[in-house]
Amino acid sequence: MPASTEDQPLEGRFDGPEHRFPLRVYFEDTDLTGVVYHANYLRYMERARSDMLRLLGIDHRDAIVSGAGGYAVSALTIRYLRPATLDDMLVVVSSLTQLRAATAHIQQRVMRGDTILTDAEVTVALVGPTGRPRRQPPAWIAAFDAVLVRGEDQA
Numbered sequence: 001m002p003a004s005t006e007d008q009p010l011e012g013r014f015d016g017p018e019h020r021f022p023l024r025v026y027f028e029d030t031d032l033t034g035v036v037y038h039a040n041y042l043r044y045m046e047r048a049r050s051d052m053l054r055l056l057g058i059d060h061r062d063a064i065v066s067g068a069g070g071y072a073v074s075a076l077t078i079r080y081l082r083p084a085t086l087d088d089m090l091v092v093v094s095s096l097t098q099l100r101a102a103t104a105h106i107q108q109r110v111m112r113g114d115t116i117l118t119d120a121e122v123t124v125a126l127v128g129p130t131g132r133p134r135r136q137p138p139a140w141i142a143a144f145d146a147v148l149v150r151g152e153d154q155a
Helices: 038-055 060-066 138-145
Strands: 013-015 018-024 070-080 089-099 103-112 115-127
Touching: 018 038, 038 060, 038 070, 038 089, 038 103, 038 115, 060 070, 089 138
Parallel strands: none
Antiparallel strands: 013 018, 018 089, 070 115, 089 103, 103 115
């Protein structure tokens, strides 16, 4: 029997240039005190970036399989401001802030309601099968350009 629409996983959406990815905190995400373990915020942000690529029409899996390359995190700065806890509903808000030939800079915030829990600046680089950076395909640049936050749009 095919899965119903109710059985589909949570998906993100674009709200203007911002990508919003909802998620729930499960027991496996927490430590013994019920607080989200710090490394799990990185997993949440990775899921959001993967969802963002999918919504932009970038087939990351096909690019990896075909040898065109894949994105790797090349730099990350993160600030933990408030803890998330078991069963919290969170949203990862991602904004593309800079685009270069081989890299993209993305601001990512993990939010609970209007409260910023974690704030990160992530640089991803497109790398080929040998691990060397390579230029992003023109179609990908165009897709990213459509959601790029420009000067006055940045908070």
